[in-house]
Amino acid sequence: MPDLSPQVILRLGAHxxxxxxxKTIQYFDGVIVGANLLEATPGATASLVFKLYGxxxxxxxxxxxxxxxxxxxxxxxGEMRTDLDWIKSEQKVRGGKKGxxxxxxxxxxxxxxxxxxxxxxxxxxxxxxxxxxxxxTERAVDGACKSVLDYQETRLQRVFREDKExxxxxxxxxxxxxxxxxxxxxxxxxxxxxxxxNHALGLSSTRQSKKIPVHIVLCANRGLLTDARLSNxxxxxxxxxxxxxxxxxxxxxDEHLASxxxxxxxxxxxxxxxxxxxxxxxxxSFFSLALSKVGMSGIAHxxxxxxxxxxxxxxxxxxxxxxxxxxxxxxxxxxxxxxxxFSALGIETSDDFLSKVCDCLVCRxxxxxxxxxxxxxxxxxxxxxxxxxxxxxxAAAKRCRFHYLLNRFKERExxxxxxxxxxxxxxxxxxxxxxxxxxxxxxxHLKRWAKVLKSS
Amino acid sequence: xTKSQNTGTRFSRESQLLDPVARFAKLxxxxxxxxxxxFYEYRIDLYGFSSERNVTxxxxxxxxxxxxxxxxxxxxxxxxxxxxxxxxxxxxxxxNMTELRDNRVGLIAVLESGACSCVIKALEHxxxxxxxxxxxxxxxxxxxxx
Numbered sequence: 001m002p003d004l005s006p007q008v009i010l011r012l013g014a015h016x017x018x019x020x021x022x023k024t025i026q027y028f029d030g031v032i033v034g035a036n037l038l039e040a041t042p043g044a045t046a047s048l049v050f051k052l053y054g055x056x057x058x059x060x061x062x063x064x065x066x067x068x069x070x071x072x073x074x075x076x077x078g079e080m081r082t083d084l085d086w087i088k089s090e091q092k093v094r095g096g097k098k099g100x101x102x103x104x105x106x107x108x109x110x111x112x113x114x115x116x117x118x119x120x121x122x123x124x125x126x127x128x129x130x131x132x133x134x135x136x137t138e139r140a141v142d143g144a145c146k147s148v149l150d151y152q153e154t155r156l157q158r159v160f161r162e163d164k165e166x167x168x169x170x171x172x173x174x175x176x177x178x179x180x181x182x183x184x185x186x187x188x189x190x191x192x193x194x195x196x197x198n199h200a201l202g203l204s205s206t207r208q209s210k211k212i213p214v215h216i217v218l219c220a221n222r223g224l225l226t227d228a229r230l231s232n233x234x235x236x237x238x239x240x241x242x243x244x245x246x247x248x249x250x251x252x253x254d255e256h257l258a259s260x261x262x263x264x265x266x267x268x269x270x271x272x273x274x275x276x277x278x279x280x281x282x283x284x285s286f287f288s289l290a291l292s293k294v295g296m297s298g299i300a301h302x303x304x305x306x307x308x309x310x311x312x313x314x315x316x317x318x319x320x321x322x323x324x325x326x327x328x329x330x331x332x333x334x335x336x337x338x339x340x341x342f343s344a345l346g347i348e349t350s351d352d353f354l355s356k357v358c359d360c361l362v363c364r365x366x367x368x369x370x371x372x373x374x375x376x377x378x379x380x381x382x383x384x385x386x387x388x389x390x391x392x393x394x395a396a397a398k399r400c401r402f403h404y405l406l407n408r409f410k411e412r413e414x415x416x417x418x419x420x421x422x423x424x425x426x427x428x429x430x431x432x433x434x435x436x437x438x439x440x441x442x443x444x445h446l447k448r449w450a451k452v453l454k455s456s
Numbered sequence: 457x458t459k460s461q462n463t464g465t466r467f468s469r470e471s472q473l474l475d476p477v478a479r480f481a482k483l484x485x486x487x488x489x490x491x492x493x494x495f496y497e498y499r500i501d502l503y504g505f506s507s508e509r510n511v512t513x514x515x516x517x518x519x520x521x522x523x524x525x526x527x528x529x530x531x532x533x534x535x536x537x538x539x540x541x542x543x544x545x546x547x548x549x550x551x552n553m554t555e556l557r558d559n560r561v562g563l564i565a566v567l568e569s570g571a572c573s574c575v576i577k578a579l580e581h582x583x584x585x586x587x588x589x590x591x592x593x594x595x596x597x598x599x600x601x602x
Contacts, residue, residue: 321497336496336531343583372587378496390494438530 005416006289007298008408009061009280011306015041018048020303020401025052027409030177032061032300036068038155039115040108046159046166050173059177062152067219067311068109069120070184070194071129073251075314080189082129086312115155116182117147130184132193135200145204148182153212178215178245181205185251185311186220186234195234202241213244217282219311222253226265235272245278245297254308255287256331256445263287263452270296283309286330286411287449293420301408304401305332321392322400324377326439327358327407328430329446332400333439335378341437347371360406362399377403424453461519465544466568470501473517473566477542478502480564480572486513490600493592500532502542505596512536512589513578515564518543522551529561535588538578540564548575 007029010021014037021031031052038045049060071082087109093100105113105124113120119134135141153175160170181202186194202216216238224230238246248269253262266288273279274295281288284299285307292298301307304322323332338357347353350371354363367373379396382389415423431446467473478489486504493503502515514536518525525541532539540562543551548565553576556563562578 334497336498336534339585340531340534340583372585375585375587380494380496392497438527441527 004274004292004295004297006292006296006412007280008289008412009298009300010405011283011300011302012037012045012048013302013304013306015044015048017303018044020405021048021052022055024303024402024405024409025058026056027405028058029298030059030061032063034063035065035112035151035155036106036108038062039111040106042155042159043163043166046156046173049156050160050169053174057174059174061178061180062155062176063217064116064148064152064180064182065112066116066120066130066148066182067185067217069113069116069123069130071131071187071190072185072312073187073221075310075312080187082131084123084127084129115147115151116144119144132190132197135197138204141200141204142208144182145201145208149179149205149209149214152176152179175212178213179205179209180247181214181216181241181243183217183219186218186224188221188223191221191224191230195230195237199237199241202237202243206241206243215245215247215278215280216241216243217247217249219249219282220251222250222262225250225253225262225269231265231269235269238273239276243277245280246273247280247282247300249282249309249311251311252308255285255449256307258445258448260448260451263448264455267291267294267452267455270294283307286415287445287452289411289415290420290423290449290453292415293423293453303405304397305404319391321378322397322404324400325404325407327410328426329434329439329443330411330427330449331442331445332404333442335375337438339374341434341439342371344437345434358403358407360403360410362403362406366399420453424450427453465546467519467544467566470517470519473519473542473544474502476566476570476572477515477517477564478504481513481515484513485509486511488596488600490596493595495532495535495588495592498528498531500536503536503592503596505593505600511538511580512593513538513540515540515542518547520547520550522547526555526559526561530559530583533560533581533583534585535592537580537584537589538562540578542566542572544568545573551575 009030009032010028011032012021033045052058068087071080072086074081087106088103089106090101091104093102113124119130123130135144156173157170160166160173183198184194206214270279270291271294278297279295280297281299283301288296288299324335324338325332345356347356350367350369353371366376377396377399379393380390381393383391427446427450431443434443474491481504485506485508489504491502493500500514501517504513514532516525516528529539529541542564545565545567548563551563556576560579560581563576565573565575
């Protein structure tokens with residue numbers, strides 16, 4: 001059972017998040033960018049990566065997002081759809097009537113499909129997802145893998161070369177730390193075929209890339225995690241591909257809400273794979289970080305949490321409030337819930353807060369000598385004169401995000417230096433301590449984590 | 457306040473509890489009132505102020521889930537001197553009174569007739585933060601109906 005020093009990779013979800021990454025990258029181990037974002041803003045993304053690399057030689061990763069061209073589960077009905085509708089948006093009709101729109105593919109995915117070529121571009125042309133029959137020959141699989149691997153390896157340099165001012169620096173841009181094999185979401189109704197397809201893509205990719213290590217993304221429905229038969233099959237396939245690493249992504253698997261069985265399964269997956277390859281959780285939280293004690297190499301997540309991700313995002317939800325992360329509880333809560341817990345925890349002064357909850361730079365600066373200033377993490381306002389609902393101010397959201405990132409760094413350091421038994425014991429004891437507060441109904445994950453981490 | 461459910465009473469939506477409870481609070485002297493007052497990402501179903509007594513009241517309306525109501529009521533103690541849960545009479549009978557009393561949260565039963573009965577009197581407590589309380593009073597003074 002390898003005990004690893006876990007890495008934390010930050011995922012850039014949008015360019016509005018770049019400030020967080022720029023200011024905190026020194027504490028983390030790299031940055032991952034979705035290829036759709038790269039296509040939407042090639043210049044800005046390439047410049048950011050270049051800047052981050054210059055700052056501390058932090059590696060970068062490009063997630064090719066190939067699953068977006070496959071079949072997907074409609075989040076509202078649960079049904080499988082092959083119409084690729086989730087990568088479409090309402091778009092203005094050029095030359096059309098005022099306000100006229102049509103539903104069409106987002107330009108970032110359209111550009112990506114062209115860059116990847118067949119079968120991705122064909123899927124968009126026919127508006128039907130890539131399926132197994134599109135990749136039924138070795139030639140087709142090899143071609144798809146080659147273009148997706150080449151894209152990751154060369155895209156940023158090409159962006160620089162296409163720009164007069166940036167062109168002289170193109171050769172200074174490093175290659176990505178790893179290349180991801182193309183991957184598709186393994187949904188339960190066609191699990192067998194999709195496992196087969198992903199296996200073929202993994203095999204071809206590892207065979208093709210010699211210079212840069214190839215990693216495989218296992219993107220699957222949550223049910224696969226605890227399906228013994230399919231789990232064994234996938235693990236066998238992964239080992240057969242001999243990649244340098246695997247990134248696990250079980251859609252809708254939230255470590256805070258997961259059952260003990262699911263968490264146990266996650267640990268089992270890591271223990272099975274870690275002797276053969278590096279294992280990352282593509283969207284993980286503290287629990288996965290703690291699994292570094294049994295072989296997890298690292299986790300990735302966004303700057304405003306993003307510690308779990310559904311393959312298809314639910315559209316139309318209002319912007320969620322960025323809540324306050326409590327490091328000892330390894331999760332986030334609304335500001336008034338924390339504040340209402342002060343009395344039960346014996347927190348009467350800002351010094352009490354700094355010693356019992358958090359003493360990160362952000363908290364020190366915001367709270368200072370005035371405990372009431374904690375409220376600034378939850379400040380709300382009406383963003384426009386006609387807003388019906390008050391929402392968190394951008395400044396408050398920013399405080400919460402920076403506080404979270406600093407705390408994630410502290411968590412990583414803690415995990416690096418603690419034993420598995422200490423981590424489990426810590427989860428147990430902090431759950432007891434906070435059980436007398438208003439968060440008592442939302443700390444059950446700690447007891448479950450402790451049980452799973454303790455089990456041998 | 458939008459959920460609809462069968463409670464075995466004439467009340468199927470929390471919003472139906474608002475008018476009876478608002479009238480009741482007014483009778484008790486909380487003349488300055490507003491519904492759905494924002495408090496962080498929450499909305500206090502009814503918030504009132506008695507200028508005569510210089511006391512504020514927050515009321516959480518719930519059809520059945522008293523435990524959830526209690527959690528929210530306890531949050532509202534940060535900004536209000538007195539905090540109540542208001543429920544249809546039938547649901548109010550199922551509430552754990554000890555838990556409410558221990559937390560100094562009051563309980564109002566809304567009868568089928570629309571009248572209200574104070575089952576447990578809310579008590580003042582140490583959780584209130586003056587900064588929140590005064591901000592809510594200011595908001596009431598600027599916006600509320602008297």
